[in-house]
Amino acid sequence: EAGVTQSPTHLIKTRGQQATLRCSPISGHTSVYWYQQALGLGLQFLLWYDEGEERNRGNFPPRFSGRQFPNYSSELNVNALELEDSALYLCASSRWGPELFFGEGSRLTVL
């Protein structure tokens, strides 16, 4: 069984640009969570999608947005990139059970 997959693995952008990160959950998982992990810091909750709906949103500005597609894959968009957006973005999925399964992450570098 394939795990949670994220793309791209690495992404380099400049200030003001937009970044799009993608996540494919484990087959059968309907819930997708996005977290930001800046260097040396913890997991900051960004967004939670389930069955195509946004269930909850963390304390991030509106330029962080996302969506979940009918096949339960998800996309995270970050507009007007700032230097402090440089981080590892982790996606996790779950289904009808509490365990979260994480992907390897997408490392975003903003120059």
Added chain:
Amino acid sequence: GENVEQHPSTLSVQEGDSAVIKCTYSDSASNYFPWYKQELGKRPQLIIDIRSNVGEKKDQRIAVTLNKTAKHFSLHITETQPEDSAVYFCAASRAHSTSGTYKYIFGTGTRLKVLA
């Protein structure tokens, strides 16, 4: 708002000693408390979890205790080994009211170093 405090932020122990990491949560409706281990450059992975109807759970060298009254839970690692070196995250979680999926609040992480 809801939050989970985790202490210490860094912890160094000698190989063979025990390590204890503590978390305190604020949402009294939380009923599931997982611990994740993240090795350098890798994804977080679940190592042990406990539900609110249980006070303690053990899995070989790892144990978790829960005090619901005080709203805190702890991870205990005995006979630490160099491969235990990683960042550990606690989380407090509860089921969403209608979907059955879970809402998570993570702690800020503890960087554990086991010195050989």
